[in-house]
Amino acid sequence: SAVISQKPSRDICQRGTSLTIQCQVDSQVTMMFWYRQQPGQSLTLIATANQGSEATYESGFVIDKFPISRPNLTFSTLTVSNMSPEDSSIYLCSVEGVQGRSYNEQFFGPGTRLTVL
Amino acid sequence: EDKVVQSPLSLVVHEGDTVTLNCSYEVTNFRSLLWYKQEKKAPTFLFMLTSSGIEKKSGRLSSILDKKELFSILNITATQTGDSAVYLCAVEGMVNAGNMLTFGGGTRLMVKP
Numbered sequence: 759s760a761v762i763s764q765k766p767s768r769d770i771c772q773r774g775t776s777l778t779i780q781c782q783v784d785s786q787v788t789m790m791f792w793y794r795q796q797p798g799q800s801l802t803l804i805a806t807a808n809q810g811s812e813a814t815y816e817s818g819f820v821i822d823k824f825p826i827s828r829p830n831l832t833f834s835t836l837t838v839s840n841m842s843p844e845d846s847s848i849y850l851c852s853v854e855g856v857q858g859r860s861y862n863e864q865f866f867g868p869g870t871r872l873t874v875l
Numbered sequence: 876e877d878k879v880v881q882s883p884l885s886l887v888v889h890e891g892d893t894v895t896l897n898c899s900y901e902v903t904n905f906r907s908l909l910w911y912k913q914e915k916k917a918p919t920f921l922f923m924l925t926s927s928g929i930e931k932k933s934g935r936l937s938s939i940l941d942k943k944e945l946f947s948i949l950n951i952t953a954t955q956t957g958d959s960a961v962y963l964c965a966v967e968g969m970v971n972a973g974n975m976l977t978f979g980g981g982t983r984l985m986v987k988p
């Protein structure tokens with residue numbers, strides 16, 4: 759399976775600041791996704807990170823608030839901009855299309871716990 | 876290292892069958908276990924379990940947690956083709972005063988007419 763690491767694992771931030779979360783995979787993957795998990799709620803897909811082009815955002819999420827980069831097939835970043843307490847959540851990186859696995863088998867990273875004061 | 880293992884990896888049944896999906900875990904400072912149904916890219920929350928032995932039900936779906944044996948099961952009775960999906964188990968644990976989610980690999984269920 760793919761080994762996915764996220765940095766930071768957690769952070770406490772002040773309102774109005776920005777935080778960039780990194781996602782690193784130990785093998786090349788086709789697809790990378792960013793999710794948000796709020797307590798007791800479904801995972802919410804923020805966007806699909808496309809290698810070499812702009813991310814594809816889901817309804818309710820915009821690039822200005824959640825800029826995403828994906829410079830290569832093993833790495834992506836998600837920035838949470840101009841944070842407010844409502845952005846407090848666990849942010850998860852997920853990948854699909856891992857070499858040697860079924861193309862649609864999905865793996866999740868350990869998450870980044872963000873608290874905004 | 877926290878670990879969540881789901882079984883079986885995949886399952887093919889016929890409509891009307893009952894299925895049981897398994898999730899075992901090893902997590903630091905367990906807080907809760909969550910089940911999700913994933914049909915497209917955004918998993919849908921099904922259950923959150925925090926206490927042993929208390930069954931949670933929603934229609935044809937039910938789930939129970941055993942904190943002594945460190946596992947949970949998800950039952951689906953009278954399956955329908957619309958139940959075809961990947962079912963994900965995730966466990967929330969506390970590491971260094973932060974809550975972290977660890978996901979299992981999922982069980983891919985296919986229900987045939």
